[in-house]
Amino acid sequence: MRLSRSFVPTLKETPAEAQIVSHRLMLRAGLVRQTAAGIYAWLPAGFRVLQNIAAIVRAEQDAAGAQELLMPTIQPAELWRESGRYDDYGKEMLRLNDRHERDLVYGPTNEEMITDLFRQSVKSYRELPQIVYHIQWKFRDEVRPRFGVMRGREFLMKDAYSFDLDYEGAVVSYRRMMLAYMRTFRRMGLKAIPMQAESGPIGGNMSHEFIILAPTGESEVFYDAAFEEIDYSASGFDIFSPEDLARFVGLMTTHYAATDEKHEPGTWEKLAPERQRRGRGIEVGHIFYFGTKYSAAMGFTVAGADGRPVAPEMGSYGIGVSRLVGAVIEASHDEAGIIWPDAVAPFRxxxxxxxxxxxxxxxxxxxxxxxxxxxxxxxxxxxxxxxxxxxxxxxxxxxxxxxxxxxxxxxxxxxxxxxxxxxxxxxxxxxxxxxx
RNA sequence: CGGGGCGUGGCGCAGCCUGGUCAGCGCGCGUGUUUUGGGUACACGAGGCCGCCGGUUCGAAUCCGGCCGCCCCGACCA
CATH class of the missing domain: 3.40.50.800 (Anticodon-binding domain)
Structure with missing residues (x-):
């Protein structure tokens, strides 16, 4: 692009509303402009970064055998009533009505919809396992959007969903996504650490959040230096080998890692002081295993080998694509501005x-x-x-x-x-x- | 959702308390000269329903009421 004819409005001064570095720099470098609270327009240079990040996410999802599709942003309320979340989700879910007064929602996530899609067409255990994903705009009506693109109301998210016949299969899918995630963040030049997490409104009992280290992160994190030494990007692990995945996840989960709210000083102190690392972190991904929570509630079953119906075991896996743009900047900048890692830079x-x-x-x-x-x-x-x-x-x-x-x-x-x-x-x- | 703050040319702000050439300053923008390897200098110029609606008043950016929007702190989240 020729800058003289490009819509890249850089700013010499920082707009008053921007507090954190990434927000300030995104505005100043002409990457985004705010349209409403927590809602941003991506200008040409910013959009390139967003697409670069999405491309890396896509490449690693594809490499993990996940299939890309695209679901709508608008969903019928009916699906959410079926799962019981129409009432549970609260005001964070944007509710709308069309001209016929039908209840709709702007999707904050897609468990219901993907379960509906699968139950319509997947009938046999022979069609499982499967993992599908899409990269789509989400809307969560946060009470207090802030930090620019890092905590917007409208945001671009990669969300994947796995369907397996049994628990053992679901665990493999879960582990596969964990490895794919670590490779994804590494490719963007980020140091990410998976940490045990609450599963929150998604439900389920196995969950990790991926925290990337950045000096200006929102939460304090404590972790074992071992995370700096694991080579998960190289050929060391075959993402289709359950054994390799087990070994990988073993490495990821045996070492100490916790955000401040889950930090256990007792366990922490047992770690050799020279291996203790602490810093600040930003959550950029979250994975959940939740079993049959949605398949059972929404009547999704497949015929098992014995002909009897089985409710598939599910998991869901999110990466905040638009948040990553801010996160990368938080992790890589100086007084003069942004320092793009090669892989995500809008221009080389x-x-x-x-x-x-x-x-x-x-x-x-x-x-x-x-x-x-x-x-x-x-x-x-x-x-x-x-x-x-x-x-x-x-x-x-x-x-x-x-x-x-x-x-x-x-x-x-x-x-x-x-x-x-x-x-x-x-x-x-x-x-x-x-x-x- | 509780607490605090702010809306004045593209950006950053002053003016408001003590209504009356107060619509101003810096940056940016345009033209010219200047400068020519780290946001140069000078001159001239364009650009604003002072968030919106209503009220008080001879007169409102300024006072009063309502509304809208945005930001910050806290509780909550990809």
């Missing part, structure tokens, strides 16, 4: 033309831009060098290709790495090679 590189209008600089920049295409944001504005430097740092592109009159004549550019800030004078070709 910014091309800074320090002397717009200068024939040599312009030509060099155009050449670079032609080679990088959409991977680059070409700052071709008629602005001073300082403005371009400041905006590039703010927006946090992993690389900055700085083209100025000094080097341009000799055909060299300066390459700056946003994380770390190292700069290097390079030939055009070697700079491009580094960036790509």
């Amino acid at each position: 590189a910014a091309i800074l033309n320090l002397r717009q209008g200068d024939g040599t600089c312009d030509r060099l920049c155009e050449e670079i831009y032609a080679k990088l295409g959409l991977a680059a944001l070409y700052d071709d504005r008629e602005e001073r060098a300082g403005v371009k430097f400041a905006d590039a740092d703010l927006m946090g592109h992993p690389w900055q290709i700085i083209v100025g009159p000094r080097g341009a004549a000799a055909g060299t550019v300066e390459l700056k790495r946003r994380a770390g800030g190292e700069r290097q004078e390079l030939s055009l070709d070697s700079a491009l090679a580094r960036v790509l």
Whole structure:
């Protein structure tokens, strides 16, 4: 994109409503704009990040054998009456009426709907197990939305649902998602730790939340240094091997990890002091096993091998996709702005033309831009060098290709790495090679 | 949902208590000159139903009432 013709409204000053860093930086870097309390519009650069994150989530879900589908945002109240949650869910659920006065809800989650879909068409044990997911907008009418995109009312969530014939199968599905989640967060450059959690309104008795470490996180977390050493991303674990999954989850759950509300000082103190780690964390994912809570309530059964009906065992698995955008920023920024991890950056590189209008600089920049295409944001504005430097740092592109009159004549550019800030004078070709 | 606060050009704010050239300042934006590798300087200029409705008054951004919106703290959550 050419910045001079892009809708990327950066701000020099911070709007008064933004308190935490990620919110401030998202507004300042022109990623989002607030439309109403807890409701945001994603502008071009922000939307790219959102899509990058969704793509990673999708890739890991697919790799775990989950099937992507897409369910509606609007759901009939009837389904929620069947499960009993129409009354239980409370005011957080947005309720609507259509022109015929039918009761509808804007989905805060999709257990009922997916159970309904499955019960219509899945009739035999031979069709299980299955895991399906979708990435869809949710609405939860939070009493107090805050922290920008981190706690919005409308948010993009990946929610997956597993159906298994029995408990043993459900446990395998649950573990598979745990591994997929750890790989997902790792790919975004985040350190995540699964922690024992309450299952809350979803119900069930096995639940973990995934906390990523960020200095500005909402809750304090305590964990064993062992989490820093587990190599779950490599070939060490086959996600389709129940044995590997058991081994993986064993590693994940035998070490101490707890948020402040579940922290047990007694157990904690038994851990060698040099292995004790504490920090702050943000919840970015949550997985639940809840057995037949919905299948039983909604009359979903399949014929078992003996011909008798069996209510499938279910689990659900959520990742806050839009929240992750904020979380990544919380985990990776400095005084100057965002420092995007390569995998989620809206642009791999910014091309800074320090002397717009200068024939040599312009030509060099155009050449670079032609080679990088959409991977680059070409700052071709008629602005001073300082403005371009400041905006590039703010927006946090992993690389900055700085083209100025000094080097341009000799055909060299300066390459700056946003994380770390190292700069290097390079030939055009070697700079491009580094960036790509 | 309890407690607190705020709505004045795109952003940050002053003005309100003590109604009357108070509609202003900084940034941003436009034009020109200047500068030319870290948000340059100067000049000129565009831009505001002072959140909305009603009331008090000769006169309301300013006082009163109602409504709407937004933010912060707490209890609750992907």
